[in-house]
Amino acid sequence: MNKVTAIDVRRYVVDLLMNGSLAANARLPTEREFSEATGASRRVVRQALSSIEAEGLIWRRQGKGTFAGQPLEPVSALAAEINQTAEPIEVMEARLCIEPEIAALCATRATSDEVARMWALARLHYDVEDDEVTELWDSALHRLIARCARNRPLQTAYTLLDDTRASRDWQGMRARTRSESSLRETMAQHIAIVRAIEAGDASAAREAMRDHLLTRINAMFQAAALAGTTAADSDITYDHEASHV
Amino acid sequence: MNKVTAIDVRRYVVDLLMNGSLAANARLPTEREFSEATGASRRVVRQALSSIEAEGLIWRRQGKGTFAGQPLEPVSALAAEINQTAEPIEVMEARLCIEPEIAALCATRATSDEVARMWALARLHYDVEDDEVTELWDSALHRLIARCARNRPLQTAYTLLDDTRASRDWQGMRARTRSESSLRETMAQHIAIVRAIEAGDASAAREAMRDHLLTRINAMFQAAALAGTTAADSDITYDHEASHV
DNA sequence: ACGGTGAACCAAAACATAATTGGTTCGCAA
DNA sequence: TTGCGAACCAATTATGTTTTGGTTCACCGT
Numbered sequence: 001m002n003k004v005t006a007i008d009v010r011r012y013v014v015d016l017l018m019n020g021s022l023a024a025n026a027r028l029p030t031e032r033e034f035s036e037a038t039g040a041s042r043r044v045v046r047q048a049l050s051s052i053e054a055e056g057l058i059w060r061r062q063g064k065g066t067f068a069g070q071p072l073e074p075v076s077a078l079a080a081e082i083n084q085t086a087e088p089i090e091v092m093e094a095r096l097c098i099e100p101e102i103a104a105l106c107a108t109r110a111t112s113d114e115v116a117r118m119w120a121l122a123r124l125h126y127d128v129e130d131d132e133v134t135e136l137w138d139s140a141l142h143r144l145i146a147r148c149a150r151n152r153p154l155q156t157a158y159t160l161l162d163d164t165r166a167s168r169d170w171q172g173m174r175a176r177t178r179s180e181s182s183l184r185e186t187m188a189q190h191i192a193i194v195r196a197i198e199a200g201d202a203s204a205a206r207e208a209m210r211d212h213l214l215t216r217i218n219a220m221f222q223a224a225a226l227a228g229t230t231a232a233d234s235d236i237t238y239d240h241e242a243s244h245v
Numbered sequence: 246m247n248k249v250t251a252i253d254v255r256r257y258v259v260d261l262l263m264n265g266s267l268a269a270n271a272r273l274p275t276e277r278e279f280s281e282a283t284g285a286s287r288r289v290v291r292q293a294l295s296s297i298e299a300e301g302l303i304w305r306r307q308g309k310g311t312f313a314g315q316p317l318e319p320v321s322a323l324a325a326e327i328n329q330t331a332e333p334i335e336v337m338e339a340r341l342c343i344e345p346e347i348a349a350l351c352a353t354r355a356t357s358d359e360v361a362r363m364w365a366l367a368r369l370h371y372d373v374e375d376d377e378v379t380e381l382w383d384s385a386l387h388r389l390i391a392r393c394a395r396n397r398p399l400q401t402a403y404t405l406l407d408d409t410r411a412s413r414d415w416q417g418m419r420a421r422t423r424s425e426s427s428l429r430e431t432m433a434q435h436i437a438i439v440r441a442i443e444a445g446d447a448s449a450a451r452e453a454m455r456d457h458l459l460t461r462i463n464a465m466f467q468a469a470a471l472a473g474t475t476a477a478d479s480d481i482t483y484d485h486e487a488s489h490v
Numbered sequence: 491a492c493g494g495t496g497a498a499c500c501a502a503a504a505c506a507t508a509a510t511t512g513g514t515t516c517g518c519a520a
Numbered sequence: 521t522t523g524c525g526a527a528c529c530a531a532t533t534a535t536g537t538t539t540t541g542g543t544t545c546a547c548c549g550t
Contacts, residue, residue: 063532094398101342153339157402308503
């Protein structure tokens with residue numbers, strides 16, 4: 001009797017998350033499929049998945065499935081209709097306004113459980129072969145932080161911005177702005193954000209989030225300048241917001 | 246041959262709209278039902294309905310039906326959805342996060358025309374008696390500032406928050422928080438905001454907007470304390486946000 | 491020849507039904 | 521007792537049918 005333990009299944013699933021090619025929707029196989037694939041009983045599979053979910057790497061929904069990252073808020077239909085015409089740079093500017101405040105609120109309200117999940121997402125080492133994957137885990141952390149601000153209107157506003165990332169010409173933008181070094185920088189900034197949140201330091205969280213977003217925005221500007229087609233004056237960095245205090 | 250003309254059907258439908266106890270956005274009979282009820286051909290019914298629709302009394306949607314009044318805009322629909330679960334204090338907190346940044350952007354982007362319009366709104370002397378009117382002009386100024394930030398996602402987000410004024414227990418809140426002195430204070434703060442925007446001073450505009458919102462929030466807290474029913478600890482002022490450097 | 495009628499057809503939205511999926515319980519057996 | 525499998529439950533999606541406004545067209549009466 002070759003017993004497959006929850007630890008084994010856990011390793012199997014985490015491997016799939018890190019190395020395997022996730023579907024576009026970040027959807028994982030069903031519990032029954034995992035059970036069949038690993039030879040473990042469904043109970044064991046559920047134990048493994050539950051532990052991974054508690055860590056914050058996946059989320060599950062009855063009738064829907066199991067997914068990598070963090071859940072999207074279900075504003076879907078209306079949000080898509082509203083945000084049809086948003087320019088990427090506009091969206092980033094809006095995020096620069098809202099997300100630092102969200103991080104500040106989050107610092108005063110996140111539970112230790114939630115902070116632990118943030119650490120798991122911030123410290124993730126994944127194969128960076130695919131832009132989609134990078135975006136998946138990045139957005140998961142940001143989404144989790146937004147949720148922990150515990151302010152529904154704000155979260156809805158953030159979701160409005162978050163939804164636009166998935167659509168349209170963001171894809172090409174991502175491919176150009178990502179690099180080995182910028183990835184390392186992003187991870188360092190994520191860690192700084194979570195550290196501030198864990199410390200309950202609202203001001204530090206706000207500033208860390210600002211730094212992070214400013215870095216990303218400037219990367220976008222530089223990518224646009226390299227591409228050359230759009231934005232004639234995009235070689236200037238986005239700093240007129242730095243008059244903050 | 247007793248022909249029923251479009252005019253006849255029109256009168257029939259308008260009568261239904263006026264006398265009948267139809268709420269706003271109530272559903273009307275289908276075109277086929279109208280046709281059967283009036284004896285007119287469907288074409289005639291459609292002519293009549295089209296004229297009524299052009300007047301703005303009804304709206305139609307393929308597959309959905311014919312409805313009284315004007316269709317709900319998607320943003321308003323989302324706002325209504327939020328209002329079912331969001332507390333007024335949550336909304337004010339969200340505004341406290343977003344609006345100062347909007348004011349800062351506005352200070353760098355508003356044209357002189359727009360500033361002139363802001364002055365007109367800020368200097369308006371309105372009667373304290375009528376809460377509705379007070380709220381209307383206050384909302385108008387804030388919306389104008391949001392528009393001048395020239396960022397559609399941000400403007401949408403603000404509209405989402407501002408729409409909540411129209412609904413539910415916001416009414417009672419208004420009546421309790423408004424007074425002769427608070428009205429004067431509000432006007433002074435409005436003027437300070439517009440002055441900073443006119444000067445192009447982003448930091449000053451941000452701070453002026455913060456002050457204004459904090460004042461309003463504390464007024465709400467005090468009103469809640471007076472009402473006594475809700476929020477046991479509402480006698481403390483809302484200041485844990487004041488750590489803002 | 492003209493205009494209206496009724497029927498048929500199209501597309502969008504709602505409604506109803508079946509299938510899928512995570513969550514839960516229970517009997518059975520090692 | 522513990523763990524497994526099966527069945528069942530509830531939420532969600534997928535699919536098909538019906539309803540409804542929008543459109544086209546052959547036909548009839550004047």
